[in-house]
Amino acid sequence: MMLRLLLCFFLIGSSLYPSTNIGDPINEGHHNQKEKFQPGEMIMHHILDTHDWHILDWKGHAVSIPLPIILFHEGRGLQIFLSSKFNHGHSTYLGYHLDTHSGSIIFVNQDGTINDIETNKIWDFSITKNVFSLFFSIILLLLIFTSISRQYKKNKNKSPKGIQSLLEPIIVFVRDDIAKSAIGEKDYQKYLPFLLTVFFFIFLNNLLGLVPFFPGGANLTGNIAVPMVLAAMVFIITTLSGKKYYWQHIFAMPGVPKPVLLILTPIEIFGVFLKPLVLMIRLFANITAGHIIILSFFSLIFIFGEMSPIAGYGVSVFSSLFVLFMMTLELLVAFLQAYVFTLLAAMYFGMAIEEH
Numbered sequence: 001m002m003l004r005l006l007l008c009f010f011l012i013g014s015s016l017y018p019s020t021n022i023g024d025p026i027n028e029g030h031h032n033q034k035e036k037f038q039p040g041e042m043i044m045h046h047i048l049d050t051h052d053w054h055i056l057d058w059k060g061h062a063v064s065i066p067l068p069i070i071l072f073h074e075g076r077g078l079q080i081f082l083s084s085k086f087n088h089g090h091s092t093y094l095g096y097h098l099d100t101h102s103g104s105i106i107f108v109n110q111d112g113t114i115n116d117i118e119t120n121k122i123w124d125f126s127i128t129k130n131v132f133s134l135f136f137s138i139i140l141l142l143l144i145f146t147s148i149s150r151q152y153k154k155n156k157n158k159s160p161k162g163i164q165s166l167l168e169p170i171i172v173f174v175r176d177d178i179a180k181s182a183i184g185e186k187d188y189q190k191y192l193p194f195l196l197t198v199f200f201f202i203f204l205n206n207l208l209g210l211v212p213f214f215p216g217g218a219n220l221t222g223n224i225a226v227p228m229v230l231a232a233m234v235f236i237i238t239t240l241s242g243k244k245y246y247w248q249h250i251f252a253m254p255g256v257p258k259p260v261l262l263i264l265t266p267i268e269i270f271g272v273f274l275k276p277l278v279l280m281i282r283l284f285a286n287i288t289a290g291h292i293i294i295l296s297f298f299s300l301i302f303i304f305g306e307m308s309p310i311a312g313y314g315v316s317v318f319s320s321l322f323v324l325f326m327m328t329l330e331l332l333v334a335f336l337q338a339y340v341f342t343l344l345a346a347m348y349f350g351m352a353i354e355e356h
Contacts (some may be wrong), residue, residue, distance in 0.1 A: 020190035037306060039299035047219045047291050049103060050131045051083040055214065062088050065214060071096065071105065083126075095120075133218035134226070141197075163242050174199050176288065181352070182346035190214050193277050194237065198230060199342040206287060207336030210327065221337075222288035224280070231276035234345045239272075242352040279344055286337050290330045299324045 044056075053065035059338070066084035073079055085093035089100035095118075098110045107118035127135075144163065151164045160168050178197050179188040205226075208216045220226055248254065250268040252261060297319045305312025 010140055037299075037302045039296070039303060042299065043292055043295045046217075046295055047222060049219075049223060051086070051098060051103070051105075051128055051130055051131070052088070053214055053217075059089065064088070067129065067132060069096075070106070070125040070127065072123040072125065072131060073107075073118070074123075084245060107189070129218050130220050130223050130226070133205070133208065133220045136215050137201065137208060137220070141200055143206060145200075170200075171196065178339075178343050178346050183350040186271065187353055191237070191346065194233075195342050195346055198233075198345060199338050202283065203335060203338035206337060207331075208335065209287065209291065210330055219288065221283055221293055222291060222298045224284050225284040227280040230341070231280035234348060235273075235276040236280060236351045237274075238348045241349060243354070245354060247354045275344075275348055279341060283337055283341055286333060290326070290333055294323055294326050294330070297326065306326070 007322055029110065052067055055063045055065065057063065064083040069079070069081050069083050070084070071079040076201075079094065079096070083098070085091065086096075088099040089098045092108055092112075095107050097106050100106075105122060105124055107115045109115050129296055134294060144167070148164050148167060151161070155161075159165075162259065174196055175188075175192060178199075179192045180290065183191055202221055204217075205220045209219055209221065211217060253264060253268075256264060301312055301316045301318050304315040
């Protein structure tokens with residue numbers, strides 16, 4: 001944990017300190033004024049998706065890993081090149097420009113103005129930071145669980161070893177305490193593969209989001225699109241699994257007077273769509289909030305440091321303690337959010353297939 005904290009300070013801190021022209025007080029003062037630390041921009045830069053993987057700033061220059069830009073431009077065909085061609089948003093390549101504020105790729109005229117007509121014809125299939133992290137986590141999960149599967153087939157009725165012994169208690173926990181308890185002994189096996197996949201996918205990406213160096217650091221589960229797709233999957237499975245008793249209790253609850261149904265039925269129908277929405281917002285908000293809080297504590301060091309170096313060093317002690325506490329808490333949140341999402345999904349499945 002302490003090593004992770006020190007790495008966070010080094011990597012994020014190195015990207016925040018502006019470069020100075022030593023020996024030229026006039027330029028130094030002008031440069032420092034121009035490069036005044038903006039905590040809001042720094043925080044948003046680290047939690048939003050990007051077209052490159054920023055590592056650190058070295059002597060005023062950004063060091064990053066370029067990612068593939070894949071564009072389909074109607075009338076111009078497929079365009080593939082690396083994001084380094086944009087020079088972090090300072091250059092234009094083949095008429096394309098990276099808008100660093102919105103993160104989108106636009107088409108510009110020769111005078112630098114935006115060509116809205118051509119921009120609307122661009123289909124962006126680029127491998128962004130979150131997309132790369134998504135592929136990486138999927139490949140990592142496949143490697144881990146195919147390896148565990150081979151070990152089970154090879155060493156039947158033997159005690160688990162290595163990573164198998166590490167993950168087996170978690171797999172049993174998801175099976176017994178989530179799937180069985182929420183769905184029931186009869187039908188839980190049908191939904192168990194999906195629940196295990198969702199749990200480990202969220203848990204792994206939550207942990208990777210806390211790692212401050214490549215290939216970690218992407219805010220994947222804090223990107224609203226990812227929780228939205230996961231919640232949509234839960235909604236589709238719940239809807240397709242619903243038995244007649246499930247729909248009966250939504251549209252016409254037995255034993256309830258018809259005048260009351262006029263009030264309760266719209267509420268129940270609204271609840272069908274509200275449940276996956278709550279799943280999406282809970283995961284997105286909790287993960288994003290954790291990143292913002294940690295980065296906000298980092299920002300205090302530089303905010304006070306601009307006022308006075310002594311104040312910056314003094315605040316850094318308390319900020320370090322708070323960051324250490326938050327990083328420890330985020331490890332718990334990483335597991336807790338995966339557990340809550342999987343548990344609620346299992347409960348929705350159980351409600352859909354519940355017998356009379």
